Amino acid sequence: MKLITEVNGKKYDVDISPNMRLIDFLREELGLTGTKEGCGEGECGACTIIIDGVAVNSCMMLAHQIRAKKVYTIESLETDGELDQLQKSFIAKGAVQCGFCTPGMLMSAKALLMRDPDPSGDEIKKALEGNLCRCTGYNKIIDAVQHAAEEIKGA
């Protein structure tokens, strides 16, 4: 079944199975393996991507549901070898341990900063409430998002 879509600014016209999930399309068909699958049922947020400006779980959608939409994955954050400010802040604040949740955390945080460049601590917590991390205890992740917002504001 034909799918025409745009992922990370690149247009695709592909023929894929109607029952393929979006995360499988991204990882297996497009080779965008930065997006992770954790629980596969919308609890952990490791598979978070941005569709038309909002964060969604790519494990909870069919690939065909992105027809005529603009999709951004973790791979889109780096531009010409330079990391996004959020990625820099995650490194600076030690917000990454095992790293499995990090792509999802970053995409949820990215969607938040796109909508609200100056979020409060509570707003950051709410934006990340669908992303589980079993290593960091969350404080450093929240610090990193705050740090990124401040750096972007000061730039």
Place this chain on the structure above:
Amino acid sequence: MQLMTPDSLVMLNSCLDHATEDTLFISGGTDMILKFREEGFGTSQVIDLSGLSELKYITETENEVCIGALTTLSTLVYSDVLKAHAPMLSCAADQVGSTQIRNAATIGGNVANSFAGADLIPPLFALNAQVDTLGKKGVKRSIPVRDFVTGNRKNMLEAGEVICQVRFEKKRGAQFFGKIGSRSRVTISKLNMASFVQVENGKIMSAEVAFGALGASAFLSEGAQTCLVGQSVNEIDFDKLSAALIQQVDDAIPTRKSRIYKRDAVVSLADGLLKSVRSECEV
């Protein structure tokens, strides 16, 4: 699996005419993908409604608020129309799942799934909302939500029939939605309650109090209504209201083990209801 992807109502009409008893519908996917994971896709026919931008809206007329079935829960949360006319619906939407879930899940999906613990159904009961549907051969129906939901994951939708819109009358009144789950956020309701109370000259004229996750489907509490209607707001007895709600729990789930927990939990909902009514009177 056969997937149909109508991107307009005209195309949807044609898809519905081909639908069978086994045809499944998907919009946000947050319930259906789980079902597919558990049961497999098989040879089912699936109609994907997510491309129907004609059904993504919140509008108001002089007397009514109308919400397109494909409106996401996040849209409900941030809607100024709902903040003005149905704050309890915004509040309920805000407490469903996570940000990612609310960005995908739709009001039509929440109602059509008719889960006993669904968070949008009690507010729609309290608002006495209507569910507008579209079926085969363009047949349209308008069903009160209180009749539409008939059990846990059961409703009046027939084969090849979808929800197009949910609408309710604009009325002034105190609104409250409260939810109790196993944690404060990203949780499935163990008990939820929505109330719409109309007050005139300090006296309660009507009280529509709906419970969810208390038995197979949402229902209106007659006990709460009897306890509240006719009372002066200043003289509402919190203990009597709590007792009426506890009795409602006992009546609804007399043999469930969760009854003991819910008898306690419902008292905090009584507190929220009462505060909403008192605050309405202060305005």
